[in-house]
Amino acid sequence: MGATRRTLLTGAGAAAAGGLMGAHGSAAAEPAVPVVDPVALGPVTDIPVGGGKIYSTALVVVTQPVAGDFKAFTSICTHWGCQVAEVENDQIICRCHGSRFSAADGSVVLGPATLPLGPKAVTVKDGQITIG
Numbered sequence: 001m002g003a004t005r006r007t008l009l010t011g012a013g014a015a016a017a018g019g020l021m022g023a024h025g026s027a028a029a030e031p032a033v034p035v036v037d038p039v040a041l042g043p044v045t046d047i048p049v050g051g052g053k054i055y056s057t058a059l060v061v062v063t064q065p066v067a068g069d070f071k072a073f074t075s076i077c078t079h080w081g082c083q084v085a086e087v088e089n090d091q092i093i094c095r096c097h098g099s100r101f102s103a104a105d106g107s108v109v110l111g112p113a114t115l116p117l118g119p120k121a122v123t124v125k126d127g128q129i130t131i132g
């Protein structure tokens with residue numbers, strides 16, 4: 001059996017209300033910039049002086065160019081976006097095309113990359129490294 005006039009009107013009202021609620025709901029505030037919580041990486045003893053460690057899940061590389069001085073950078077190479085592969089002799093190395101970056105400041109030591117690795121905030125507390 002077909003819909004009665006009453007059910008059609010009720011349905012139309014509900015649809016209109018839903019539309020209004022949907023419009024209101026879509027105006028809910030969402031952060032314009034993603035909020036990134038601090039991430040605990042591990043003990044400082046994982047980071048050799050003059051070297052570093054790549055945390056592939058966190059997409060970060062932490063270095064210790066001078067004893068007690070920790071630096072962190074994105075581990076995504078600025079050339080074509082590979083994850084850097086290792087840190088040795090104060091350089092962060094991308095094996096995809098051979099770019100090398102300074103472990104002290106992320107600057108390009110050897111191309112083809114032309115832009116530095118972006119810095120990340122790093123803190124050390126109670127012998128543990130945290131970024132973010």
Ligand code: FES
Nearest residue numbers: 077079080094097
């Ligand atoms: S993606 Fe790193 S050198 Fe090309």
